[in-house]
Amino acid sequence: MAQILTNVIEGYHDLMDNKSDPRVNDWFLMSSPFPTMCICLTYAYTVKVIGPRLMENRKPFDLKYTLILYNLFQVIFSTYLFYESAAAGWASHYSLKCQPVDYSLNPLALRMARGCWWYYFSKFTEFLDTIFFVLRKKNDHISTLHVIHHGIMPMSVWFGVKFTPGGHSTFFGFLNTFVHIIMYSYYLIAALGPQYQKYLWWKKYLTTIQMVQFVLVMVHAFQLLFIDCNYPKAFVWWIGLHAVMFYFLFSKFYKQTYVKKDKRVKVEDQKDDEKTKKSNFMLCFTTQTALYEKTDDVKEMSKGYTSDGNRLRNRVFIDNPRA
Structure with a gap:
């Protein structure tokens, strides 16, 4: 040794x-x-x-x-x-x-x-x-x-x-x-x-x-x-x-x-796009603001929906026709 x-x-x-x-x-x-x-x-x-x-x-x-x-x-x-x-x-x-x-x-x-x-x-x-x-x-x-x-x-x-x-x-x-x-x-x-x-x-x-x-x-x-x-x-x-x-x-x-960061960003962007699409689908009222505000065109409703034969219809389009 x-x-x-x-x-x-x-x-x-x-x-x-x-x-x-x-x-x-x-x-x-x-x-x-x-x-x-x-x-x-x-x-x-x-x-x-x-x-x-x-x-x-x-x-x-x-x-x-x-x-x-x-x-x-x-x-x-x-x-x-x-x-x-x-x-x-x-x-x-x-x-x-x-x-x-x-x-x-x-x-x-x-x-x-x-x-x-x-x-x-x-x-x-x-x-x-x-x-x-x-x-x-x-x-x-x-x-x-x-x-x-x-x-x-x-x-x-x-x-x-x-x-x-x-x-x-x-x-x-x-x-x-x-x-x-x-x-x-x-x-x-x-x-x-x-x-x-x-x-x-x-x-x-x-x-x-x-x-x-x-x-x-x-x-x-x-x-x-x-x-x-x-x-x-x-x-x-x-x-x-x-x-x-x-x-x-x-x-x-x-x-x-x-590389991984770019992938995460793309996934997050895709999720945001999907959320946006879903949100747009759920909020597709043509007169959304009028549903929550009192105007000359839209009067208060006692009920939200009414029956029209075999279907439901929103009363805003029935009881409040435009002049």
């Missing part, structure tokens, strides 16, 4: 010290995965347990201006990251088919590596999305999808920065930062107030864009299983399976939020 533990520890140090990218080993939070793991676990426990308990007997915070500034910051930060990934590779010499990692000290290679590192930190700033939900007591917004999505991403990106800060896998960050520009622009408009709600009709399509993003990442990653490319297959599976997982989580959210 002791030998097995020794082998595990030695294998871990060999992986971290000898098989990772030496350029990033001394960068902040890059020496070990455990600080990142602790931060992610603390985040999940805080937003699901501690936060709601602390806010249970408190009034929700009014964070209007905080949300405006936060979403504006995220739009600017995402734009910067998108620009860096484009300028360092995806808008110039990077190939969509096969792009090995450049581990050299080439300025563009280092620029891409630094961009990956800053992208890693952007996953921590996104924790504030959930913390703001807690402070505003929007606990119904803190779904499993939301917590998994935000809680896993820093850990996932850490491995990318540690071992492959550049090359094929950065396509995910390139697409993701573009989507986040759109997403946080939506949240920014929403934070401005109810008078801007009319400009937010495209929320449904925002989720669609996110799902398309994951499909593109899947195709882009898994193509290397059929192509000879000098890129670690482990990261092909790592990125590809993350995209698959997030696609199905977002797909489930889309169906619950939009």
Whole structure:
């Protein structure tokens, strides 16, 4: 047992010290995965347990201006990251088919590596999305999808920065930062107030864009299983399976939020139409108002109906003929 533990520890140090990218080993939070793991676990426990308990007997915070500034910051930060990934590779010499990692000290290679590192930190700033939900007591917004999505991403990106800060896998960050520009622009408009709600009709399509993003990442990653490319297959599976997982989580959210909602609306509309038809059938008196009001044309009746042979007739048409 002791030998097995020794082998595990030695294998871990060999992986971290000898098989990772030496350029990033001394960068902040890059020496070990455990600080990142602790931060992610603390985040999940805080937003699901501690936060709601602390806010249970408190009034929700009014964070209007905080949300405006936060979403504006995220739009600017995402734009910067998108620009860096484009300028360092995806808008110039990077190939969509096969792009090995450049581990050299080439300025563009280092620029891409630094961009990956800053992208890693952007996953921590996104924790504030959930913390703001807690402070505003929007606990119904803190779904499993939301917590998994935000809680896993820093850990996932850490491995990318540690071992492959550049090359094929950065396509995910390139697409993701573009989507986040759109997403946080939506949240920014929403934070401005109810008078801007009319400009937010495209929320449904925002989720669609996110799902398309994951499909593109899947195709882009898994193509290397059929192509000879000098890129670690482990990261092909790592990125590809993350995209698959997030696609199905977002797909489930889309169906619950939009598809089922549309069906409920249609059923309710059909019920309303049926009620209207029934109501119109039951109230088809040609002179309904006259039945309840005294006018020159309609006099008070001692009885409502009278017999006319084998049928009943309303006396308003018998005793009160029009002049």
